[in-house]
Amino acid sequence: MNITVVGTGYVGLVTGACIAEMGNTVYCVDVNRDKIENLKKGILPIYEPELDTIVVENHAAGRLQFTTSLKEAMAETDVYFIAVGTPPGEDGSADLRYVLDVAREIGSLMERPSVVINKSTVPVGTADKVRDTVRQQLEARGVDIEFDVVSNPEFLKEGAAVDDFMHPDRIIVGTDSARARQIMDELYAPFIRNHPRMMFMGVRDAEMTKYAANAMLATKISFMNEVASLCERLGVDVENVRLGIGSDQRIGFHFIYAGCGYGGSCFPKDVKALISIAHQNDFEPKLLQAVEARNDLQKHSLFNKVSAHFSGDLEGRTIAVWGLAFKPGTDDMREAPSVVLINSLINAGAKVRAFDPVAHETAPREFPEEWFTEKKLEIVDGQYEAAIDADALVLVTEWKPFRRPDFKALKKLLRTPVIVDGRNQYDPAQTQRAGFHYYGIGRMPTHAAI
Ligand SMILES: NC(=O)c1ccc[n+]([C@@H]2O[C@H](COP(=O)([O-])OP(=O)(O)OC[C@H]3O[C@@H](n4cnc5c(N)ncnc54)[C@H](O)[C@@H]3O)[C@@H](O)[C@H]2O)c1
DSSP states (O other): OEEEEEOOSHHHHHHHHHHHHTTOEEEEEOSOHHHHHHHHTTOOSSOOTTHHHHHHHHHHTTSEEEESOHHHHHTTOSEEEEOOOOOBOTTSSBOOHHHHHHHHHHHHHOOSOEEEEEOSOOOTTHHHHHHHHHHHHHHHHTOOOOEEEEEOOOOOOTTSHHHHHHSOSOEEEEOOOHHHHHHHHHHHGGGSSSSOOEEEEOHHHHHHHHHHHHHHHHHHHHHHHHHHHHHHHHTOOHHHHHHHHHTSTTTOSTTOOOOSOOOSSSHHHHHHHHHHHHHHTTOOOHHHHHHHHHHHHHTTHHHHHHHHHTTTOOTTOEEEEEOOSSSTTOOOOTTOHHHHHHHHHHHTTOEEEEEOSSTTTTGGGGSOHHHHHTTSEEEOSOHHHHHTTOSEEEEOSOOGGGTSOOHHHHHHHSSSOEEEETTOOSOHHHHHHTTOEEEOSSOOGGGSOO
C-alpha cells in the first residue's frame, strides 16, 4: 500500500517507519522543514529505542520518504494518517487547529476516493469536524469525491513506541464504512498475525476510548500517590501496601507505583481535555478533577522534602538531580516533574546539577537561558559528576543506571548524604544503614518486611 502520514512527531514518525518496515511505501509529511531535512540525512528529531535503524533502513530502501509537501505525497497515495499535535488550549480543551489545518489541506488537494485516518488524540465529535472540513474544501472546488474519516487512536508508550506499534495490545478502529474497514484490516494485518486484535466500533466510541484509557491510567497513579501521602502520615510503608494490593488480580501491579507525579505529552493534557469535554456537556467530572489536583500537588512533593530537610534554607545549596525526562526511555520533557522541581529549587536560591542519559538536548529548552550562563543550572555528562559536593541527591526519573548506584562512591561525593527518592527505587533501611538520610514517597524504613 502507499500511505501518507502527516506529522512526524513521536506518533507520526513511529507509525510511518513501522508501516514502511512491513513493505508499504510511506510518505511522512511535516511542516517543520528542518525536521524533514534532518530525517532525509538520517538525523532523528526524537530519541526512541530502535527507531533510528528502522527509519534509516527504510529510507535507504525507498519505502520511507520525507517531504514538507502534502501535495507531493497525495499524488502517490489515497490513505492518509493525521498524526499532528493536539495541545491543550488555554481552557484545557484540546486545540484542534493542527488537525483541522491538515483536513483543510487534504480537502484542497484530494483527487481520488480516499480514507482519512485520525491518529491524533481528539475529543468525541472530531471525526465529524474533519469530515465537514474536507467536504467544504471539495465543495469550494466544485468536486464530489468519496472519502471516509476513520478514528484510529494510538496507544504506544514513549520509550517503547516501536515495540508497542509492532506488537499492539489492540488496534481500535472507529468507522461505519465497509471500504475503510477493509483497508484498515489490510494495513494492520502484518502487526497482528498471531493475535487478531482489531476492535471495530463507532467513530465516537473510538475517540472516547483513547481518553478513557489515559484517564484510567492517570487515575491509578494519582490514587496510589494519595495513598502514599496518607502512608507517610500513618507510619505505613507504601511499598508493602503496593505489593499487597497488586497481587489482587482485579487490581494488578501496573501503574500503582507511588512517585513524583505523571508527566509527558499525554496524561496531563488528556485528563485536562476530558475535564473540559465534561464541562462543555454540563457535567462535573469530580473524579478527574481530583486526579489532576493530586498530580499537581505530587509534582511539588520532591521540592517539599528537600526543603523540609534543610528547614526551608536552600540559599547557596547545590542539589543533584538524576533524571530529567518525564520517564525512562525517552528524551521528552513535556510536563516532566523534573521541571517543577528544578524551578522550585532555583527560585528558592539553590543551584542544580542534573544528569539524564538522553534528555540533555531537550532539557535546556525548558529553562531560562540565563540559568545556564549564571551557572544556576548545569547539565553534566555523568551521574556521579552531578553528585560532586552536592547537598542532596534527588532521583526523579528511574533510568536503569540509577537503580543500583554505588552508594559508597555517592557518599564520598555528596557534601551531605541526603537522598530524595522520587521513584521509590531504594530500600530505605539499607540506604539509612549506608549512612544516608533517605526520603521516599510514602516509605517507612522500620516497616520493611523481614
Ligand atoms: N507522544 C505520545 O506518546 C502519544 C501517544 C499516543 C497518542 N498521542 C497523540 O498523537 C498526537 C501527536 O502526538 P506527538 O507526541 O507525536 O506530537 P509531536 O508534537 O511530537 O508531533 C507533531 C508533529 O506534527 C507536525 N505538524 C503540525 N501541524 C502540521 C501540519 N499542518 N502539517 C504537517 N505537520 C504538522 C509538527 O511539526 C510536529 O512535528 C497527539 O494528539 C497526541 O496526543 C501521542
